[in-house]
Amino acid sequence: MAAAVTILLWLLFSIWPNGLEDAVGSKKIFLNAFFNGVTLGGLYFLVASGFTLIFGLMRNVNLAHGSLYLLGGYVGYEFATLTGYWLLAFPAAFIVVAALGVLMQIFVFQRIEGQELRQTLVTIGISIVLADLLLWAWGGNFYSISPPSWLIGPLDTFFVTGISSSSGEYIYLKYPLVRIVIFLASVVVGIAMWLLLNRTRVGMIILAGVDDRDMLAATGVRIQLVFIGVFAFGAGLAGVAGVVGGTFQSIAPGEDVRFLLASLVVVIVGGMGSIPGAALGALLIGLAEQIGSVYFPTYAVVLTFVIMVVVLAFRPQGLMGRAA
Amino acid sequence: MAISDIRISQPGRVLPFERVPSYYLLVGAILLFMPVFAGDFVLFQIFGWTFILGIIALSLMFLAGYGGMVSLAQMTIAGLAGYMVAIFGDSAIDKISQGWPWYIAIVLALIVAVLFATIVGWLAVRTTGIYTIMITLAIAAAFFYFTRQNYVIFNGFSGFNGVLPPRIFGIDWRGPQAFYYLTLFAALVAYSGVVYISRAPFGLALQGVRDNARRMAALGYNVTAHRVAAYAFSALLAGVGGILLTWQSAQISPGTAGIGPAIDILVIAVIGGLRHPIGPFIGAFIYVLLKTFAVDVLLYLGLRGERFQLLIGIGFLVIVFWSPDGILGLWQRFRDSRARDPLTGRSKDGAL
Numbered sequence: 001m002a003a004a005v006t007i008l009l010w011l012l013f014s015i016w017p018n019g020l021e022d023a024v025g026s027k028k029i030f031l032n033a034f035f036n037g038v039t040l041g042g043l044y045f046l047v048a049s050g051f052t053l054i055f056g057l058m059r060n061v062n063l064a065h066g067s068l069y070l071l072g073g074y075v076g077y078e079f080a081t082l083t084g085y086w087l088l089a090f091p092a093a094f095i096v097v098a099a100l101g102v103l104m105q106i107f108v109f110q111r112i113e114g115q116e117l118r119q120t121l122v123t124i125g126i127s128i129v130l131a132d133l134l135l136w137a138w139g140g141n142f143y144s145i146s147p148p149s150w151l152i153g154p155l156d157t158f159f160v161t162g163i164s165s166s167s168g169e170y171i172y173l174k175y176p177l178v179r180i181v182i183f184l185a186s187v188v189v190g191i192a193m194w195l196l197l198n199r200t201r202v203g204m205i206i207l208a209g210v211d212d213r214d215m216l217a218a219t220g221v222r223i224q225l226v227f228i229g230v231f232a233f234g235a236g237l238a239g240v241a242g243v244v245g246g247t248f249q250s251i252a253p254g255e256d257v258r259f260l261l262a263s264l265v266v267v268i269v270g271g272m273g274s275i276p277g278a279a280l281g282a283l284l285i286g287l288a289e290q291i292g293s294v295y296f297p298t299y300a301v302v303l304t305f306v307i308m309v310v311v312l313a314f315r316p317q318g319l320m321g322r323a324a
Numbered sequence: 325m326a327i328s329d330i331r332i333s334q335p336g337r338v339l340p341f342e343r344v345p346s347y348y349l350l351v352g353a354i355l356l357f358m359p360v361f362a363g364d365f366v367l368f369q370i371f372g373w374t375f376i377l378g379i380i381a382l383s384l385m386f387l388a389g390y391g392g393m394v395s396l397a398q399m400t401i402a403g404l405a406g407y408m409v410a411i412f413g414d415s416a417i418d419k420i421s422q423g424w425p426w427y428i429a430i431v432l433a434l435i436v437a438v439l440f441a442t443i444v445g446w447l448a449v450r451t452t453g454i455y456t457i458m459i460t461l462a463i464a465a466a467f468f469y470f471t472r473q474n475y476v477i478f479n480g481f482s483g484f485n486g487v488l489p490p491r492i493f494g495i496d497w498r499g500p501q502a503f504y505y506l507t508l509f510a511a512l513v514a515y516s517g518v519v520y521i522s523r524a525p526f527g528l529a530l531q532g533v534r535d536n537a538r539r540m541a542a543l544g545y546n547v548t549a550h551r552v553a554a555y556a557f558s559a560l561l562a563g564v565g566g567i568l569l570t571w572q573s574a575q576i577s578p579g580t581a582g583i584g585p586a587i588d589i590l591v592i593a594v595i596g597g598l599r600h601p602i603g604p605f606i607g608a609f610i611y612v613l614l615k616t617f618a619v620d621v622l623l624y625l626g627l628r629g630e631r632f633q634l635l636i637g638i639g640f641l642v643i644v645f646w647s648p649d650g651i652l653g654l655w656q657r658f659r660d661s662r663a664r665d666p667l668t669g670r671s672k673d674g675a676l
Contacts (some may be wrong), residue, residue: 042676059454061454061457061458088504108645112645116454117394117454118644120394120454120457121590121594121644122590122638122641122644122645124587124590124640125637125638125640125641125644126637126641128587128633128634128636128637128640128641129634129637129638129641131633131637132631132633132634132637133634136631136634244593257583258672261461261462261465261583264458264461264462267458267464268455268458268459268462272455277385298473298474299470299473299474301466301469302466302469302470302473304471305462305463305465305466306466307465308459308462309463311449312451312459313447313450316451
């Protein structure tokens, strides 16, 4: 483990010797793939953390999570173009999607609580219906949310890609600012969630609910309210992730399935119901996807599933999960 | 019902024929003589497709109903068998297809499907319940992406076309009537096979594992082996369905075994009902009718035809939400309420 980290750090910070560049290509390509992977991991974390939180507390595999992501993206797009403020898209998407989450929890999942298979099937039904409604409303076009002007453009980082052959100076990597900002924001969200869960009363209630919800209900906590709150929060996060995804890449029909699968794999790899697991899994899957797409493009998509299968074969509960 | 009354009143010898319920004979007769009054489109497109989807959904019903394992990889296994027939047998893609005789291609395809399902099952049974759904969904997605990217074996995005059933006894088995009987025969064999296995020691042990895995383990049954074997058997059904599906459309491509079709199979099995092997066929019939005619109905009602998916989604939602056992569950409830005395709320037979 330590050796792997050392090698990675060396790959990131050293100036690559010529032999290595000949063997695997230039360091710039590697660095770009690495950063794309890390930032994509940030996006995956935003989507998957809500998914894993909902699963951990309510044992509800919300297969409509991808549709919530897509809805958030569309709502964010509408708001950003309507008001002209990119930042406004985030609260708007959060509120709208969280409200939908509240409705889903109250009118659907509360009524079939504890029936895991039925809940899962119902979420499949909801995702089919939502996908078609979204297609109806927004059509099959690609939408892209443009970030504000102060976020456009590259940023000089302190990672050396090589030495200029003419002047002998170090060449530094340039990287899109908006991706860095979004990644930092997702890190902040992750840390905030960790603090909320581990340092506040509400968080302790939620964690206690993950461990044993019957006992929690017996202590007098109004668990239905907690459920509604967590579902709304998880759904809202998916909505926010939709805006992020719309800025990063684009939103279109079919993205819902893609991000549902991504969060499934992330959560399976990381461990169900674990926020640190979601972070680790998101990072791994993001990196695998991006580095894979550079170094062996044909099977990059398959690589993520290979990782999942390997994890399952040796650690069925996931990397950070606890044995059931 | 009527038959059983007769049996009670006449305690003498019962002919084996008499023990078959009357509605079995009725349904059998209708299915057998269908080509007399049904057109080619109905035979090939409606019933052929119903039987095929029914067989694939039956493999899911077997896993979910008797084994308690809901797998979304059944369509993947069906697709793999279809691919194998195209690869080992004949297709329009000469440079990949081996062109081996049909009896070798089909057997090989089924063997590959069973082997693949055993691996899938071995992975999936390490988890239970909803985890199984997620893992099998991920496997289905992986297969879809893999076949789409791989050109050496699976011919990538376009897949294989011109995959035709062999000519045996000089009959074109893709002709509407021949294909109808072919799929009917396969469906019948699959159905009877599942009914038989559900009552055989293996099936009973599997149902025991579903109900209480720990107790079965304590009794000395190998729980994992039973579950993996269930996957292997279900692959046989799914494989047959997949081969027939490939023959029906004469092609196989990644889209055949994509995520949408995988979920469709679950929808079919759940709409029909997971309690009894007839459920998947009912579900498949409804699904095929919807898929074929929903657009016309929507247009007739003045709505746009594209909203067909919405109709299926809402129908699925309604059935799952109100009747977890699908159409069969609704029927059961209807019968129970009929058999119940409206005043006392008790069953009319005297039993509770």
